[in-house]
Amino acid sequence: MKKPTLFVFSGLPGTGKSTLAKRLAIETGAVYIRIDTVEQALRDLCHQEVEGEGYRLSYRVAADNLKLGLNVIADSCNPIALTRIEWNEVAIHNQANLINIEVSCSDKAEHRRRVESRLAEVPGLAHPDWESVEAREYHPWQAVDIAIDTAHKSIEASSQELLNIIRVIQTPITTSG
Template sequence: MLIVLSGLPGTGKTTIGKALAAKRSAAYVRVDEIEHALKRHFGFDQEIGPAGYVVAFAIASSNLKLGNVVVADSVNPVPESRQGWRDVVRAIDGARLLEVEVICSDENEHRRRVEGRAPDIDGFTLPTWSSVASHDYVPWTEPRLIVDTALLSAHDAVSTIEKQLEAMSENCPRSP
């Protein structure tokens, strides 16, 4: 199972992703960490393009092939990155996908979170509210689970995702 958490910075993806990965003993793949490592250790400039996603897709694929649950945490701002995760799952027999868009419908709360958080990656520069508000983020057209963290705590968001995963298991049980 690949669970992809998408959404703008500051919506709660990382908090939810870490909690979900811990609860499910899942591999946790965070594009921010991959991109930061590429920039810091290999001299990539600020805009590294799709490189971080390509690495994340490979890590997710390796873990799925081992039968591991994978929680992927990334902005996923464009249809191409979203399609990349789908392609990972399509290439692996028996793999399934849950796409989750994490939003914060309360703009003031979203801004407060962006402006008040501290980096959890050594040397990582967090985005400003201005950069988040002007981020290129193509609206979704595909079906997905939407989790609104203005309405749900991180714990409740994880529970909502768990319920969706249970429903998916009931509708499409694994082969023995």
């Protein structure tokens, strides 16, 4: 059985992260896990504030699928070292490759426009406003496998860029000799 891959998306709301993650899922047939959906379901069912529970539940769902040999896409802000380490542990414990993908939008005005014009996709989930996005704790990666800046690009161009980089990363290097 081929070793599965865990694709972990990171980035602030409104960067295009979820759109790219969903496109990658469609393109590759990978299992798609969106932390926003998991967390909102927990809020709806348990009527309580949710913090790390959504991530922890998602780690288990990802692990179940990786054990089956399925590729998994984890779509979340993944804002701090702790969650990044935990996703790494999910990959290690399930003998999966790990590809970390950070999505950003370097044009502040464009990013703000995206945040302010987003449509709700997850029932019951209120999107953060621009001030909340700016104030959100998010530590940029020091070293990431793939960094995609979606500023001034169509989603199609950003998606193609991502797919091209993934193909290069996943292509085995052969030596002659």
